Amino acid sequence: MSSPLLTVSGLTKGYRRTGKTIAAVDGISFHIEPGETLALAGPSGSGKSTIGRLMLRLIEPDAGHIEFEGGDFLSLNGAALRARRARLQMVFQDPLAAFNPRATVARVLDDPLRIHGITSRRERPRRIAALLERVGLSADLVARAIHEISGGQRQRIAIARAIATNPSLIVLDEAVSALDVSVRGQILQLLLDLQREERIAYLFISHDLGVISAIAHRIAILDAGRIAESGNARTVIDAPQSAIGKALVAAAPKLNRTSVRDAS
Amino acid sequence: MSPLCRFLRTPEAVAGAIILVALFAMALTAPLFFPRDPQAIAGPALLPPFQDWSLPLGTDRLGRDVTAELFHGARTSLAVGLAAAAAALVIGAVVGTLAGFAGGLVDEMLMRITDAFQTVPSFLLALAFVSVVGPSLGVVVAAIALGAWTGPARVARAEVLSIRERDFVAGARVIGMHPLEIAFREVLPNALPPVLALSSVIVAAAILTEAALSFLGLGDPNRVTWGGMIAEGRTVLRTAPFLSIVPGIALVLTVLGVYLAGEGVVETTAVRRSLS
Numbered sequence: 001m002s003s004p005l006l007t008v009s010g011l012t013k014g015y016r017r018t019g020k021t022i023a024a025v026d027g028i029s030f031h032i033e034p035g036e037t038l039a040l041a042g043p044s045g046s047g048k049s050t051i052g053r054l055m056l057r058l059i060e061p062d063a064g065h066i067e068f069e070g071g072d073f074l075s076l077n078g079a080a081l082r083a084r085r086a087r088l089q090m091v092f093q094d095p096l097a098a099f100n101p102r103a104t105v106a107r108v109l110d111d112p113l114r115i116h117g118i119t120s121r122r123e124r125p126r127r128i129a130a131l132l133e134r135v136g137l138s139a140d141l142v143a144r145a146i147h148e149i150s151g152g153q154r155q156r157i158a159i160a161r162a163i164a165t166n167p168s169l170i171v172l173d174e175a176v177s178a179l180d181v182s183v184r185g186q187i188l189q190l191l192l193d194l195q196r197e198e199r200i201a202y203l204f205i206s207h208d209l210g211v212i213s214a215i216a217h218r219i220a221i222l223d224a225g226r227i228a229e230s231g232n233a234r235t236v237i238d239a240p241q242s243a244i245g246k247a248l249v250a251a252a253p254k255l256n257r258t259s260v261r262d263a264s
Numbered sequence: 265m266s267p268l269c270r271f272l273r274t275p276e277a278v279a280g281a282i283i284l285v286a287l288f289a290m291a292l293t294a295p296l297f298f299p300r301d302p303q304a305i306a307g308p309a310l311l312p313p314f315q316d317w318s319l320p321l322g323t324d325r326l327g328r329d330v331t332a333e334l335f336h337g338a339r340t341s342l343a344v345g346l347a348a349a350a351a352a353l354v355i356g357a358v359v360g361t362l363a364g365f366a367g368g369l370v371d372e373m374l375m376r377i378t379d380a381f382q383t384v385p386s387f388l389l390a391l392a393f394v395s396v397v398g399p400s401l402g403v404v405v406a407a408i409a410l411g412a413w414t415g416p417a418r419v420a421r422a423e424v425l426s427i428r429e430r431d432f433v434a435g436a437r438v439i440g441m442h443p444l445e446i447a448f449r450e451v452l453p454n455a456l457p458p459v460l461a462l463s464s465v466i467v468a469a470a471i472l473t474e475a476a477l478s479f480l481g482l483g484d485p486n487r488v489t490w491g492g493m494i495a496e497g498r499t500v501l502r503t504a505p506f507l508s509i510v511p512g513i514a515l516v517l518t519v520l521g522v523y524l525a526g527e528g529v530v531e532t533t534a535v536r537r538s539l540s
Contacts, residue, residue: 058434085440097431100450112439161439 003070004031005168005201006055011064013050024050025061026225034168035199039212039233041248042222048205051222052173055203056090057081069168086116086165093174095154099146105132105157106142112164131160135190152183156190163194169201176211188215209252213237221245270532277528283521290338298332302488306332310504324493324507325500334514336488341518344405345471351409352466356416357452357459363417364424364455365447375421378414386411390473394482401484404477408470415466416459423455457533464526468519475515490515 009029014021025047032038040048053059055066057073066073068088076084092098099108109128113119119127129139135156141149146157155175162170172191176184192215194200206212212219213233220230221244228242240246271277300306306319306329313322313330321330363374381389390407397403427433428451436446477483478491490511497507 053434056434056438058437082440082442085438090435090438092431092435094431098435100432100436100454102453103432111436111441115440115442161435165439 005034005036005069006032006203007065007067008055009065009067011051011054011066012062013047013054013059014062023225025054027064028222028225028227030220030227030230032169032201032203035195035201036218037195037202037204037216039204039206039216039219040222041206041209041212041219042228042244043207043248045224046222046244047225048207048222049173052090052171052203052205055171056085056088083116086112086118087168088171089162089165089167089169090171090173091155091158091162091175094178095151095158096147098158099154101147103146104142105144105146105149108146108157108161109142109164112161116165118165127164131164132157134163134194135160136186152179152187155179155183155187159187159190159194163198163200166198167200169203171203171205173205174207175204177206177208184211191215207248209237209248221248267532271528274528274531276524277531280521280524280526280528283517284525287338287342287518287521290335291342294332294335294339298329298335300332302332302336303328310500312504313506313510321510322506324496325504330493330507330510333488333493334490334511337490337493337511338514338518340401340484340487340489341471341474341515344401344408344474345467345518345522347405348408348412348470348474349463349467351405352412352470353416353459353463355409355413356418357420357456359413360417360420360422360459361424361447361452361455364421365428365443365451371421374417378417381411382414384411387473387476390477391480391482394477399477399482399484401487404474404483407477408473411473412466412470416462419462420452420455420459423458424451427451427454461530464523464530467526468522471515471518471522 008031011025011028012023013025014023016022028047028051030038040051042048050059054061061074064074068084071084073084073088106125106128109131110124113124113127114121125142128142132139132141137153137156137160141153141157146154149157158175176187179187188211191202195202202215204212204216216233218231219233219236221228221236221240221242223242223244228244229236229240236245237249240249271281305327307316307323307327309323309325309327311319311323311327314320315322319329319331321334324330324333359374359378363371363378389411390404393407393410394403397407424447433446433450436450441450474483475489475491475494478489479495481492481495483489483492493511494508494515497504497511501508
């Protein structure tokens, strides 16, 4: 691997509360290689979701650089930014809140294809059916409203929407945390399959070390907006060095027995 | 139970709906029953009601058929009321959505403009507008909408402010949707229900404002209006009070009907939303 897909350096974001600024993300640096999964772990309030939102420019950082596919991602604006977004996608935690309550499955998958001009209008129904099949859903779902389908199906639709534009990196913000345990394993398997076949890199944000050890290559453990330790996912989870790493591992006692199944 | 069923089981809503249906029937059948110009002389002047059955509600000062005027006046009242309310809701929803979604300077500017409109009494605004531009149906509609859009704008903005923080709006940004498309296709439809709940009040107020403008002689002079009829009858109020009372009752019933039916719709849809 020549150059990293994504390089983040010195990323900082503070929130002002009653006069003083609290740093939610404090000088974070990391990189992701093509086709690799980096997990961001940490207790609530450690800034992991903020990092995800910063990466997608949903919020703007106070300082730092994000280089994505060899270009400065933070300098993009307007149409150039919108076009670039095709390559950097996100899956949200709550699969119901992530969709317009009035949307249908067809509309959700049609939007990215239309916006980025990926397929012609005539070709789109076929492409949507292919996307549904790709995430293990029946093409009959297209006419259904988002609120009519199950949570697991919704998260598959969210993944289908994310891969519709052929991204090279998907930010998964607690993407399996809201799911049923049995569904969780299936979604993780789907993510692993997609990564193997399409070489998509993931930034996997989670507080659940069990899930992380099943999917991540590398891990960075966050504490109060800083990276406490990072390295190979297995190595770090088996023998954490930092205090927060040890606390997180201790909080997930069934960790060493299984990989995906343990989430209960 | 379907919303229609629930609507039909609310007595007030049914009463409102019956009044509205009767009103629409009057407006639609006016040219059928009274094909002649309602402003043409039809009989002796100041004929009291229920004397001559070809002129059931009598005639006015100039011998015009009051029944015909009432039917044709319903057309004006409904047309102006609905058009003005629709215009006010559209302007308000667009301004509120832009202000709430854009935030910052755009929000400040649009909301200060809204404040400016809100500080001027809406009737005064309509009065001034019509006297400057001149009385015609379109101008009257615009004048009423001008004073009525601020309410919907505020409600829409408040709603948009809460919706724009939701994940699905972030999701729309992530897939690269244009901000204007997000505002009007993703956010606005979800902000509409509370804005539409204002519509019955706005329609009722618009009908009253139109009547008041006509009463002051600022309505479209080529159309019969209930407000104009009341104004006409005012000069002979002691000798022929029915000339003011008949259109007055029509006005009261219309406003009541619009309000009751509107409340009924809001009530039934509100229940449906809380159940889902």
